[in-house]
Amino acid sequence: MKIEISADKRTLQGKGASRRLRGSGKVPAVIYGGEQAAQSIEMDHNDLFHKLRLEAFHASILTLSVAGKKEPVLLRDVQMHPFKKQVLHVDFQRVDKNKKIHMKVPLHFINAEISPGVKTSGGIVTHILTEVDITCLPGDLPEFISVDLAELTAGHTLHLSDLVLPKDVETVALAKGDDLPVATIVIPRSVLSEEAAGEEASTEKS
Known part of the structure; x- marks a missing residue:
C-alpha cells in the first residue's frame, strides 16, 4: 500500500x-x-x-x-x-534506499481454523508475539509477515525460525541467536475435563 x-x-x-x-x-x-x-x-x-x-x-x-x-x-x-x-x-x-532500516512489522496469523490443534483437539491459539523486529533495505520492507498455523498441533509452539520471511528480510532477534516463540495452541481446561470424563465413562462400560 x-x-x-x-x-x-x-x-x-x-x-x-x-x-x-x-x-x-x-x-x-x-x-x-x-x-x-x-x-x-x-x-x-x-x-x-x-x-x-x-x-x-x-x-x-x-x-x-x-x-x-x-x-x-x-x-x-x-x-x-x-x-x-x-x-x-x-x-x-x-529513508536512504541504500541503507538498511530497523522496523517493527505486524504478524498476520492465517489458517488457525484448519490447524490440527484447533480443528481436532479443540485448542485455542495464543499469539505470543503480534509484531516482530526486522532489518532490511527500504525497498524490501513488507507491510506484514504471515504466520501459517496450518500444521500446528496442540501443545506445540511456532518460533521465529519457523516463519517464512520475504527475500532479504531478517529478524533482529534470530540474528542474535534468540529464537523467540511466536504462537502456541493450548487445550482449555473445559475440553480436557470433557475428555477425561469421556475416558472414564468408556472405562466403566468396558
Missing part, C-alpha cells in the same frame, strides 16, 4: 506556538535523519488521525510531501493525548 501524506513548513517554535497550532486543527511534527538538518513541519490533524488507524501507516515507507517536495520517510514516534483522541506530535525519519 502506497501512502502519501502532506505537510507544511513550521516556522514558529516553542510550547505556546505548538499549543496554538493544535488549537487550529494542526499537529506539530518533525522530520530528521539523513544528511539534511531536522525540519519542523505541521500537518492536518484529522487526516493524520485517520491515517494512524491504518496498520500499514506504521510499517510502510511513506511519501511525505512538504511544500511540494516529496521524500520517503518512516513513522518513528507518535505522542497522543492521555485521554483525548488527539495527536500531540509525530516524528518521521528520512
Whole structure:
C-alpha cells in the first residue's frame, strides 16, 4: 500500500506556538535523519488521525510531501493525548534506499481454523508475539509477515525460525541467536475435563 501524506513548513517554535497550532486543527511534527538538518513541519490533524488507524501507516515507507517536495520517510514516534483522541506530535525519519532500516512489522496469523490443534483437539491459539523486529533495505520492507498455523498441533509452539520471511528480510532477534516463540495452541481446561470424563465413562462400560 502506497501512502502519501502532506505537510507544511513550521516556522514558529516553542510550547505556546505548538499549543496554538493544535488549537487550529494542526499537529506539530518533525522530520530528521539523513544528511539534511531536522525540519519542523505541521500537518492536518484529522487526516493524520485517520491515517494512524491504518496498520500499514506504521510499517510502510511513506511519501511525505512538504511544500511540494516529496521524500520517503518512516513513522518513528507518535505522542497522543492521555485521554483525548488527539495527536500531540509525530516524528518521521528520512529513508536512504541504500541503507538498511530497523522496523517493527505486524504478524498476520492465517489458517488457525484448519490447524490440527484447533480443528481436532479443540485448542485455542495464543499469539505470543503480534509484531516482530526486522532489518532490511527500504525497498524490501513488507507491510506484514504471515504466520501459517496450518500444521500446528496442540501443545506445540511456532518460533521465529519457523516463519517464512520475504527475500532479504531478517529478524533482529534470530540474528542474535534468540529464537523467540511466536504462537502456541493450548487445550482449555473445559475440553480436557470433557475428555477425561469421556475416558472414564468408556472405562466403566468396558
